[in-house]
Amino acid sequence: MRILFVHPNYSAGAADIAGNWSPAWVAYLAGYLKQGGYTDYQFVDALVDDLDEEQLRTAIREANADIVATTAMTPMIYAAQRLLQIAREECPNAITLLGGIHPTFMYQQVFGEAPWIDVIVRGEGEAVTLNLVRAIDEGRWPAEREQIKGIAYLEDDNVIATPVEPSIKDVDSIWPDWGILEWKKYIYIPLGVPVATPNMARGCPFTCSFCSQWKFWRDYRVRDPKQMVDEIEELVKVHGVGFFILADEEPQINRNKFIEFCQELIDRDLGIHWGINTRVTDVMRDEELLPFYRKAGLVHVSLGTEAAAQLNLDRFVKETTIEQNKRAVRLLQENGIVTEAQFIVGLENETRETLEETYQMVMDWGADMANWSMYTPWPFSDMFSEMGDKVEVFDYSKYNFVQPIMKPDNIDRAELLDGVMANYRRFYMKRMLFQYPWVKDAFRRRYLIGCIKAFFKSAFERKFYQLGKQNYWGPMFKKLIRFDYDKSKEKIVEPDHNAWKQAPAAKRPAVGTSAAVPKACGGGTEQLESVEVAIPETKKAKASMMACGGGGEQLTEEQMNNPELAINQEERAKALEEA
Numbered sequence: 001m002r003i004l005f006v007h008p009n010y011s012a013g014a015a016d017i018a019g020n021w022s023p024a025w026v027a028y029l030a031g032y033l034k035q036g037g038y039t040d041y042q043f044v045d046a047l048v049d050d051l052d053e054e055q056l057r058t059a060i061r062e063a064n065a066d067i068v069a070t071t072a073m074t075p076m077i078y079a080a081q082r083l084l085q086i087a088r089e090e091c092p093n094a095i096t097l098l099g100g101i102h103p104t105f106m107y108q109q110v111f112g113e114a115p116w117i118d119v120i121v122r123g124e125g126e127a128v129t130l131n132l133v134r135a136i137d138e139g140r141w142p143a144e145r146e147q148i149k150g151i152a153y154l155e156d157d158n159v160i161a162t163p164v165e166p167s168i169k170d171v172d173s174i175w176p177d178w179g180i181l182e183w184k185k186y187i188y189i190p191l192g193v194p195v196a197t198p199n200m201a202r203g204c205p206f207t208c209s210f211c212s213q214w215k216f217w218r219d220y221r222v223r224d225p226k227q228m229v230d231e232i233e234e235l236v237k238v239h240g241v242g243f244f245i246l247a248d249e250e251p252q253i254n255r256n257k258f259i260e261f262c263q264e265l266i267d268r269d270l271g272i273h274w275g276i277n278t279r280v281t282d283v284m285r286d287e288e289l290l291p292f293y294r295k296a297g298l299v300h301v302s303l304g305t306e307a308a309a310q311l312n313l314d315r316f317v318k319e320t321t322i323e324q325n326k327r328a329v330r331l332l333q334e335n336g337i338v339t340e341a342q343f344i345v346g347l348e349n350e351t352r353e354t355l356e357e358t359y360q361m362v363m364d365w366g367a368d369m370a371n372w373s374m375y376t377p378w379p380f381s382d383m384f385s386e387m388g389d390k391v392e393v394f395d396y397s398k399y400n401f402v403q404p405i406m407k408p409d410n411i412d413r414a415e416l417l418d419g420v421m422a423n424y425r426r427f428y429m430k431r432m433l434f435q436y437p438w439v440k441d442a443f444r445r446r447y448l449i450g451c452i453k454a455f456f457k458s459a460f461e462r463k464f465y466q467l468g469k470q471n472y473w474g475p476m477f478k479k480l481i482r483f484d485y486d487k488s489k490e491k492i493v494e495p496d497h498n499a500w501k502q503a504p505a506a507k508r509p510a511v512g513t514s515a516a517v518p519k520a521c522g523g524g525t526e527q528l529e530s531v532e533v534a535i536p537e538t539k540k541a542k543a544s545m546m547a548c549g550g551g552g553e554q555l556t557e558e559q560m561n562n563p564e565l566a567i568n569q570e571e572r573a574k575a576l577e578e579a
């Protein structure tokens with residue numbers, strides 16, 4: 001049973017500009033298969049090797065695998081679909097397999113567009129993939145496929161989704177096979193060392209309306225910190241990794257585990273530096289622990305500061321304030337940790353002035369780095385339905401945070417892009433001239449200058465924000481900006497909301513009209529029967545599956561008291577610690 005994993009060749013030109021990133025999905029799936037007795041797998045990274053279609057075709061043909069598997073975030077879905085089409089052409093007998101966040105929710109649309117895909121794994125991949133591979137190996141595929149939980153497939157032009165697989169409670173049973181990657185390819189430009197994105201905790205107890213990660217993993221689970229550091233030790237000693245970013249949505253929320261993790265890193269003195277994406281409220285909660293975190297090697301924190309206006313923070317159900325943003329940045333700065341503030345811009349109320357406000361604000365906060373992402377409601381996020389007809393682009397390859405898929409009411413897209421670029425230019429020019437070279441801490445200085453190197457490299461190559469494709473040459477040439485997108489993609493096919501965790505009703509007060517109000521199924525793990533829906537057209541098809549019983553008020557008392565769903569930060573953190 002030979003399995004070929006392939007990472008699609010798609011680059012957004014934003015977060016990925018800091019280097020070549022090692023894909024964690026491959027390592028985690030391969031590791032789980034290995035433990036299950038399947039070791040005949042290989043990996044092709046079409047992104048890092050920049051393979052064109054012909055080269056991809058050759059690589060797939062030569063691998064001659066029984067299963068060809070790939071992944072898809074939303075913007076890379078067409079690249080993934082095409083990749084599997086090539087696999088179908090080159091290896092007609094191989095099973096084509098797709099997983100990842102986008103197909104998890106959008107499998108109906110995916111099958112409508114790419115019927116050559118044999119099977120989609122929905123949600124957390126390890127257990128489902130092992131069950132699937134075993135069924136194929138034992139000759140139970142396709143005859144008994146309806147018995148495999150967590151998959152979707154086409155049967156006589158109907159999309160079949162089996163009941164969801166329970167999440168893996170014992171996350172320590174997952175041990176990735178990082179050896180599947182060729183580490184010399186994955187260099188983080190700021191430090192010139194191999195970079196990894198290992199995963200300690202899965203899930204997030206918050207329910208921000210623009211985000212889908214909390215739905216995807218459903219419940220919050222965290223690994224044993226000692227085992228986590230075993231994994232990091234392997235990454236350092238066996239694969240030469242010198243920097244990592246935790247792939248976690250919310251690494252700090254279980255404070256005790258995070259402290260244990262840091263202590264273990266200190267005790268083992270691995271000499272590794274690392275970063276996290278976290279919430280400003282966690283930074284403030286752990287104010288006194290920041291020197292300890294820094295000692296453990298934490299050097300880079302990306303903060304979901306998101307907005308310059310409280311109105312927008314509230315709308316995102318972020319449960320933070322502008323004041324907290326400012327304070328968190330300051331605390332990190334005081335503790336010598338590189339601070340990156342992240343903004344979401346381009347909502348309908350965006351203007352040149354509000355863009356200016358974000359710039360002024362981040363300068364006032366004193367963050368080392370800043371980024372401005374174009375507001376991109378994932379089609380399966382709660383906020384998407386609120387946007388109604390404001391979303392004009394249904395070509396998912398543009399859902400990448402860098403190409404505006406909505407036009408604000410009072411400025412056009414060119415103005416928006418130009419305003420964002422003006423912020424980047426001013427911010428990094430000032431930082432480069434007046435801050436980075438004068439930072440006293442030698443490591444921090446080297447790190448920041450390394451970041452600016454990565455930034456300029458991508459800007460020079462016109463890959464940053466896909467400026468080449470968007471034909472952006474500077475403020476004088478706004479009229480030349482091109483926003484090409486595939487207009488034949490007119491609407492979304494309604495995602496599958498029902499199989500996944502839902503935000504408590506109390507967290508979604510009075511949110512506009514909603515074409516697709518998520519049904520509060522409560523996010524249980526085994527509540528769905530197999531369901532069958534006709535294969536949808538690529539138009540708005542209301543094929544929402546009501547196998548959970550529908551209804552808007554279904555959260556139980558127990559679920560409301562669950563730490564995952566508790567309403568405020570302190571309650572949640574306390575409940576999680578107790579758990």
Ligand code: B12
Nearest residue numbers: 011012014015021023024071073074099100121125247401
């Ligand atoms: C690390 C990371 C990156 C790294 C990439 C690392 C890499 N090489 O893959 C960097 C920094 C480069 C990056 C870039 C981007 N990212 Co990013 N990234 C993440 C992050 C933080 C962790 C991803 C991860 O490794 N998770 C751990 C692994 C184990 O989980 P996983 O990938 O989901 O895989 C599991 C399942 O999905 C499933 N699965 C996945 N693939 C497959 C395939 C098969 C065959 C099967 C069976 C199962 C399966 O099984 C796996 C194991 O359970 C996530 C947020 C998060 N916390 O998850 C965002 C996230 C994935 N990124 C996101 C986005 C949008 C982007 C960018 C577009 C942002 C930008 N403008 O730059 C770019 C796109 C990348 C590109 N090529 O252009 C979004 C995607 C949302 C969406 N709906 O698509 C996320 C979810 C963050 C968010 N804001 O919501 N990212």
Ligand code: SF4
Nearest residue numbers: 204206207208211249
């Ligand atoms: S805190 Fe909000 S944005 Fe961050 S992972 Fe959780 S739900 Fe998503």
